[in-house]
Amino acid sequence: MHFHERWRPITHLDKPVFKEMLTNTCHQGSVSLVLSHCFSRHLLHWNQLVECFGVPLMAVCIRKSKAFVCHLKSKIVFLDLVKQNSWSSSTKLLGKIQIGLNSRYPDDHFNGRGPFLSFRRLESTKARESLYIVTDTDENQVLEFPGGKVKLTPEMMFISESPHERAHCYHALDDNGKPIMGSSFVQVREDVAVKMYSDMVTLQTMDTIFYEAQRQGRISFYLTTVGEEAINIASAAALTIDDLVFPQYREPGVLLWRGFTLQEFANQCFGNKADYGKGRQMPIHYGSNKLNYITVASTVATQLSHAVGTAYSLKMDKKDACAVTYFGDGGSSEGDFHAALNFAAVMEAPVIFICRNNGWAISTPISDQFRSDGVVVKGQAYGVRSIRVDGNDALALYSAVHTAREMAVTEHRPILIEALTYRAGHHSTSDDSTKYRRADEIKWWRVARDPVARFRKWIEGNGWWDDEAETHIRDSARQQILHAIQVAEKVEKPPLADIFTDVYDVLPSNLQEQEQLLKETIRKHPQDYPPNVAV
Ligand SMILES: Cc1ncc(C[n+]2csc(CCOP(=O)(O)OP(=O)(O)O)c2C)c(N)n1
Ligand SMILES: [Mg+2]
Numbered sequence: 001m002h003f004h005e006r007w008r009p010i011t012h013l014d015k016p017v018f019k020e021m022l023t024n025t026c027h028q029g030s031v032s033l034v035l036s037h038c039f040s041r042h043l044l045h046w047n048q049l050v051e052c053f054g055v056p057l058m059a060v061c062i063r064k065s066k067a068f069v070c071h072l073k074s075k076i077v078f079l080d081l082v083k084q085n086s087w088s089s090s091t092k093l094l095g096k097i098q099i100g101l102n103s104r105y106p107d108d109h110f111n112g113r114g115p116f117l118s119f120r121r122l123e124s125t126k127a128r129e130s131l132y133i134v135t136d137t138d139e140n141q142v143l144e145f146p147g148g149k150v151k152l153t154p155e156m157m158f159i160s161e162s163p164h165e166r167a168h169c170y171h172a173l174d175d176n177g178k179p180i181m182g183s184s185f186v187q188v189r190e191d192v193a194v195k196m197y198s199d200m201v202t203l204q205t206m207d208t209i210f211y212e213a214q215r216q217g218r219i220s221f222y223l224t225t226v227g228e229e230a231i232n233i234a235s236a237a238a239l240t241i242d243d244l245v246f247p248q249y250r251e252p253g254v255l256l257w258r259g260f261t262l263q264e265f266a267n268q269c270f271g272n273k274a275d276y277g278k279g280r281q282m283p284i285h286y287g288s289n290k291l292n293y294i295t296v297a298s299t300v301a302t303q304l305s306h307a308v309g310t311a312y313s314l315k316m317d318k319k320d321a322c323a324v325t326y327f328g329d330g331g332s333s334e335g336d337f338h339a340a341l342n343f344a345a346v347m348e349a350p351v352i353f354i355c356r357n358n359g360w361a362i363s364t365p366i367s368d369q370f371r372s373d374g375v376v377v378k379g380q381a382y383g384v385r386s387i388r389v390d391g392n393d394a395l396a397l398y399s400a401v402h403t404a405r406e407m408a409v410t411e412h413r414p415i416l417i418e419a420l421t422y423r424a425g426h427h428s429t430s431d432d433s434t435k436y437r438r439a440d441e442i443k444w445w446r447v448a449r450d451p452v453a454r455f456r457k458w459i460e461g462n463g464w465w466d467d468e469a470e471t472h473i474r475d476s477a478r479q480q481i482l483h484a485i486q487v488a489e490k491v492e493k494p495p496l497a498d499i500f501t502d503v504y505d506v507l508p509s510n511l512q513e514q515e516q517l518l519k520e521t522i523r524k525h526p527q528d529y530p531p532n533v534a535v
Contacts, residue, residue: 166373169420171390172399175448177457179395186399188237190464195257196237196394197459198473200229200452203253205477206262207425210269213485214283214429219269221283225250227424230394230451231356233257235324238401242321244310245293246303249284250356250423251326258291262480266488278494278502301327301334304353308344308414311351315412322350322408330361332378333369344414345383352404353384353416356391358423363436379416391421392451395458422449495534496522 141152172185179185188196207224214222225232232253239245245254252265263274268286271279276287277295287295297303307325314321331337332355344351355375359366372378379386385407389400397419404415422445426433433442459465500507500515507515522529529535 161371162373163377167376167388169388169390170396170400171393172396173393173454173458175454177454177461179458183396184399185395186238186402188395188398190462192237193455193459193462194464194469196233196398197452197455197465199233199253199256200394200455201470201473202262202477202481203229203232203256204452205474206252206256206265206481209478209481209485210265210283211425211429213269218485218489219283221429222269223249223284223428224425225253227422227445227449227451228356228358228391229253230397230455231326231354231391231419231421234394234397235326235354235401238398239324239405240321241292242319243292243405244307244314244321244323246307246310246323246325247293247296248300248303248327248331248356249296249298250328252284252286254326255286255288255291255293258288258293260286260288260291260293262484263487264288266481266484267491270485270488270491271493272488272491273494274488274491275494278498280494280499301331301336303327304331304336304340305343307351307353308340308347308349311344311349311408311414312347315348315350320409322352322405324352324354324405326354326356328361329355329357329359329366329369329375330364331355332357332375333361338378338382341378341382341384341414341416348412349414350408350412351414352401352408353379353414354401355416355418356421357418358391358421360423360427360433360437362427362431363433365437374418374420376416376418384414384416386416386418388418388420391419392449392454394451394455421451493530493533497535 142149143152170183172180172183174180203225207226210219210222211224213219228250232251233256236254236257241258245251247254252260256265264276265286267274268277268281269283271277271281271283273279276289277285281295282298285296285298287293294303294306304325304327307323311323314323325340327337341353343349344353357366357375361369366374374388376386376388387400387404389396391397400417404417407413408415423433424442424446456465456470496518497515499518500511504511519535522535
């Protein structure tokens with residue numbers, strides 16, 4: 001038996017208080033000790049209680065309460081009694097119980113302020129009897145139920161709303177790009193690592209220049225990936241081109257990795273004739289049939305169920321590929337997330353859910369979105385294998401996604417990856433995040449936790465990168481992006497008629513009317529329409 005350092009053996013407790021409390025509760029008649037989260041850890045055995053308070057007292061207690069007998073018989077211990085560092089009266093104790101039961105915040109439960117013992121009066125004799133009977137017959141009774149045997153327990157024990165400890169976060173590199181001792185990671189070839197870093201730099205540069213282009217009024221909207229470059233590029237590097245990607249909108253790096261050219265990015269943002277969406281979508285809604293990248297949808301989280309359906313069809317067709325869907329913490333707050341996870345688990349669909357938990361859904365912090373330990377814990381609730389990863393650690397992400405892909409494809413199962421990161425930029429060009437979060441917080445993530453700088457240190461440490469290569473990639477990316485923008489700006493816009501194409505084979509009458517009306521309106525008010533758009 002061992003004791004957690006925050007706990008102490010019962011022999012150190014204030015015995016008179018404990019005795020008084022125990023006797024009082026026994027006199028009340030039916031007593032049920034509702035134990036807390038660490039109940040199953042057996043930190044204290046019932047015979048320690050006997051040892052501590054003597055057989056006579058225990059005998060009185062036992063005579064007074066059948067329920068108490070159940071507890072002793074099942075060798076369940078009064079763990080939470082020893083959790084407190086100091087306690088002086090049973091009144092204080094009950095006060096704490098009150099706080100605990102009403103507490104809305106999971107943390108209260110574990111930081112010494114929460115409940116350590118709950119008493120519950122069972123008003124119904126029937127309930128008490130059935131409680132007693134179950135225990136008396138066989139403490140190891142099980143219930144046969146679909147999915148496997150369920151152990152029966154005489155304890156009315158609620159599953160805690162939060163675990164004793166938060167789910168761990170897998171990492172491979174420290175903030176200085178040094179491998180973590182003992183960390184298991186998938187080996188990355190030099191050429192792959194160099195391309196990963198180069199693409200992260202290109203993505204950063206593209207964000208800076210496109211963001212400026214929006215500020216100058218040359219494009220209508222933009223949204224950066226600052227702070228999430230590693231999730232974009234490292235996950236893409238760990239997949240194969242046959243894996244179908246269902247993005248949210250902050251993952252253009254996956255397309256970049258797959259070979260979408262800077263000109264193609266610029267054409268989409270400028271909505272010109274070369275844009276595959278024919279200028280019918282807002283900037284950043286990229287898509288590519290060739291690169292198995294499904295077009296970005298504005299409606300948050302709708303892509304998740306599409307990914308699951310596709311994954312299921314890949315499995316039916318026995319393809320050596322999976323579906324991969326990206327979404328934010330905000331996306332996980334949508335109903336689609338829950339439906340998708342459940343469906344994927346039940347249908348055993350080879351899909352990887354990559355959640356970029358960046359702390360914010362526009363101005364809504366995660367603390368206002370969910371009370372769970374983030375997103376990763378939801379996987380197990382749905383029967384989905386899951387991992388939490390440091391989202392600013394490219395090597396850890398590469399390793400986790402690589403391994404997840406292997407499991408998804410060979411074992412036909414969904415995998416959930418929660419990448420912990422931070423949206424280091426504004427939500428989009430329509431947002432000013434300094435209105436709802438502290439500037440020093442943003443700065444800390446940008447500087448101390450920059451995923452690009454961390455990966456650079458690692459490849460430099462391996463002798464794969466130097467200052468000369470750095471200057472070259474930054475200059476070259478800048479030149480190419482500026483050139484792409486200049487070209488895209490000059491390309492003609494698609495004709496207005498394209499608004500009405502590609503959905504119906506034969507245009508319905510209401511849309512025909514709208515098309516006519518649009519043309520007439522432009523003829524009447526030509527000054528209100530761009531001259532370079534063919535009607
Ligand atoms: C169904 C739906 N609801 C609301 C919106 C408005 N909206 C656009 S982005 C966004 C926040 C999404 O946050 P998150 O999923 O965390 O992604 P992040 O922007 O942080 O990458 C919201 C609420 C939307 N586009 N679609
Ligand atoms: Mg978010």
